[in-house]
Amino acid sequence: MACASVALSCHILSAGRSHKSRKFRKFFREKPKLSDFLPLPPAIHSAGGEATSYTRLPLKDDFQLDLAPGLSTPFYDVIKLREAAVPAVDSLSKKPYKPTGFLEEIGEGYEVEEEFLGFDSDDDDEVIFGIESDDVGVDGFDEDEELKEEDVKEKGVPAVMRCFDRAKIYVKAGDGGNGVVAFRREKYVPYGGPSGGDGGKGGDVYVEVDGSMNSLLPFRKNVHFRAGRGGHGLGRKQAGGKGEDVVVKVAPGTVIRESGKGPAEGVLLLELLNPGQRALFLPGGRGGRGNASFKTGTRKAPKIAENGEAGAEMWLDLELKLVADVGIVGAPNAGKSTLLSAITAAQPSIADYPFTTLLPNLGVVSMDYDETMVVADLPGLLEGAHKGFGLGHEFLRHTERCAVLVHVVDGSSQQPDYEFDAVRLELELFSPGLSEKPYIVAFNKMDLPEAYEKWHSFKEYLKNRGIEPLCISAMYGQGTSDVIAAAYSLLQKEMAKRAVEAEWVHSENLNHVSDSIEKQRSASMNDFEIFHESSSNTWRVVGAGIERFVQMTNWRYNESLRRFQHALEACGVNKALRKGGVREGDTVIVGEMEMVWNDGNEQPRTSGTKKGVSGSVKWPQLG
Ligand SMILES: Nc1nc2c(ncn2[C@@H]2O[C@H](COP(=O)(O)OP(=O)(O)OP(=O)(O)O)[C@@H](O)[C@H]2O)c(=O)[nH]1
Numbered sequence: 001m002a003c004a005s006v007a008l009s010c011h012i013l014s015a016g017r018s019h020k021s022r023k024f025r026k027f028f029r030e031k032p033k034l035s036d037f038l039p040l041p042p043a044i045h046s047a048g049g050e051a052t053s054y055t056r057l058p059l060k061d062d063f064q065l066d067l068a069p070g071l072s073t074p075f076y077d078v079i080k081l082r083e084a085a086v087p088a089v090d091s092l093s094k095k096p097y098k099p100t101g102f103l104e105e106i107g108e109g110y111e112v113e114e115e116f117l118g119f120d121s122d123d124d125d126e127v128i129f130g131i132e133s134d135d136v137g138v139d140g141f142d143e144d145e146e147l148k149e150e151d152v153k154e155k156g157v158p159a160v161m162r163c164f165d166r167a168k169i170y171v172k173a174g175d176g177g178n179g180v181v182a183f184r185r186e187k188y189v190p191y192g193g194p195s196g197g198d199g200g201k202g203g204d205v206y207v208e209v210d211g212s213m214n215s216l217l218p219f220r221k222n223v224h225f226r227a228g229r230g231g232h233g234l235g236r237k238q239a240g241g242k243g244e245d246v247v248v249k250v251a252p253g254t255v256i257r258e259s260g261k262g263p264a265e266g267v268l269l270l271e272l273l274n275p276g277q278r279a280l281f282l283p284g285g286r287g288g289r290g291n292a293s294f295k296t297g298t299r300k301a302p303k304i305a306e307n308g309e310a311g312a313e314m315w316l317d318l319e320l321k322l323v324a325d326v327g328i329v330g331a332p333n334a335g336k337s338t339l340l341s342a343i344t345a346a347q348p349s350i351a352d353y354p355f356t357t358l359l360p361n362l363g364v365v366s367m368d369y370d371e372t373m374v375v376a377d378l379p380g381l382l383e384g385a386h387k388g389f390g391l392g393h394e395f396l397r398h399t400e401r402c403a404v405l406v407h408v409v410d411g412s413s414q415q416p417d418y419e420f421d422a423v424r425l426e427l428e429l430f431s432p433g434l435s436e437k438p439y440i441v442a443f444n445k446m447d448l449p450e451a452y453e454k455w456h457s458f459k460e461y462l463k464n465r466g467i468e469p470l471c472i473s474a475m476y477g478q479g480t481s482d483v484i485a486a487a488y489s490l491l492q493k494e495m496a497k498r499a500v501e502a503e504w505v506h507s508e509n510l511n512h513v514s515d516s517i518e519k520q521r522s523a524s525m526n527d528f529e530i531f532h533e534s535s536s537n538t539w540r541v542v543g544a545g546i547e548r549f550v551q552m553t554n555w556r557y558n559e560s561l562r563r564f565q566h567a568l569e570a571c572g573v574n575k576a577l578r579k580g581g582v583r584e585g586d587t588v589i590v591g592e593m594e595m596v597w598n599d600g601n602e603q604p605r606t607s608g609t610k611k612g613v614s615g616s617v618k619w620p621q622l623g
């Protein structure tokens with residue numbers, strides 16, 4: 001599949017509005033004249049691209065209105081956007097357009113200038129947040145095959161697009177190195193004493209936001225991230241080295257969840273928005289102690305050492321949400337990409353068929369030296385997008401991060417007002433929060449007579465609902481400066497509202513996952529629960545502290561057994577088992593260790609002060 005040749009580019013565009021939009025800038029106030037939108041000759045019509053031969057799918061019939069029987073006016077809730085308006089894949093795999101045109105004098109209202117309008121798609125340094133549509137391999141479509149409505153229900157999203165903004169990875173912190181048992185042997189030093197060094201700490205796992213990344217595609221090939229294990233201790237009290245850290249780099253706007261079991265979403269762990277943010281995610285395991293560390297005044301030659309602590313491990317679900325200020329939404333073919341190309345230097349694919357845009361494109365509008373806003377052009381929405389129809393579902397969630405939405409309505413469609421309502425309904429159904437975002441309505445294609453004719457009634461329709469729409473011709477860059485100004489002013493207001501929230505986000509402790517693991521590691525051994533399975537006479541002792549103790553015990557040394565028995569007695573496990581009614585021969589499981597309970601008197605003595613215990617787990621009966 002064509003995934004391998006995916007061309008990605010990440011840019012924050014420095015250029016502001018495109019050259020062409022400046023040339024054609026013309027503001028209209030209350031009532032625009034049709035002459036304001038004079039169509040240009042075909043050579044220029046493309047404003048970045050002729051539709052050439054890709055007009056196989058109907059343009060205006062993308063929407064159909066289901067009328068209630070006997071009614072000439074459709075109800076709001078029977079609005080239907082056609083589901084089947086999905087392009088043939090082969091048509092997507094062709095170069096969308098390759099325009100090169102020169103302006104000519106075309107009449108009143110336009111500047112006369114020779115100007116290069118197009119770009120060569122071969123050498124374009126494309127400013128998109130995603131992949132070029134000609135590189136996308138989409139299965140299941142044939143150009144010659146007639147698309148039937150029932151064929152295109154819930155559309156499968158190609159693998160490359162799934163990986164673009166979602167990934168599942170495995171991270172593991174390094175295990176601590178083992179401590180060792182060693183004794184100093186030197187001439188003339190008869191009792192040199194213990195000299196086994198401690199193991200080194202395991203490597204940590206960090207997660208860092210890399211500003212140059214704009215997708216999660218790198219995780220298609222790299223799924224496992226393991227930090228290095230700590231070095232084992234050595235003789236002469238030499239400690240092992242620290243394990244190598246691993247840094248998982250993610251794109252700005254990545255949300256990290258613990259992988260959920262089943263279809264349910266896992267627990268939200270981190271939201272990484274800004275480049276440079278770095279979180280210590282999983283701390284490496286502690287190194288095990290060597291026998292030098294066990295030396296005490298009464299125990300001069302201990303023959304015991306610990307294993308290194310196991311590093312924490314986890315499966316994570318990563319999800320990338322766009323971090324754009326303004327999101328352009330609308331039905332397929334409404335002119336969203338054309339608008340983006342008119343107000344920014346982005347050069348998204350534009351063509352006369354629905355679903356030209358498969359992945360979001362980003363562009364930056366710079367009003368002033370330090371006043372910029374990031375605008376995202378999103379794939380078209382159609383009815384049922386909130387349920388996963390078309391491409392909408394994959395990308396609707398990208399709009400969740402946008403502060404402001406710009407609704408582009410195709411003025412030349414049959415019923416622009418119903419198209420607008422349907423898109424709003426889709427947003428609302430996906431998430432009520434989306435429809436509450438501040439938005440601007442841009443009635444597009446005003447250069448076409450059929451759009452011009454409908455503008456007045458559309459405006460009235462929205463005005464009655466308290467909305468003031470703007471009319472534009474994205475193709476000729478007319479009215480787009482009003483859209484920018486309105487979006488920017490809404491954005492400022494929204495940002496002021498969010499300032500308090502942002503403060504909270506910045507003060508958030510990014511290392512909280514690692515902190516909670518550390519906290520769990522320092523859990524007391526006295527904190528445990530006992531579960532009894534009567535059918536198999538099994539007793540399970542569950543507690544982070546005691547389980548960690550078992551994991552770090554190196555059973556190769558005999559003294560480990562004594563220490564373990566002592567720990568079971570001291571932290572009350574034996575007592576609790578006896579109280580629960582444990583009997584001779586029952587199985588006791590602590591962590592990965594399985595033992596048999598022994599009621600006899602052969603139990604090891606735990607300390608000099610105690611005379612022995614009247615029951616203990618017998619060592620060892622490995623399961
Ligand atoms: N006449 C005219 N045509 C326009 C205008 N804006 C866009 N178009 C045309 O409408 C068609 C669709 O434009 P796009 O920008 O690709 O539309 P889109 O909303 O991004 O479409 P999808 O990505 O498929 O959802 C193209 O043929 C454009 O040239 C406009 O202002 N006037």
Ligand SMILES: [Mg+2]
Binds near residue numbers: 337349
């Ligand atoms: Mg588009």
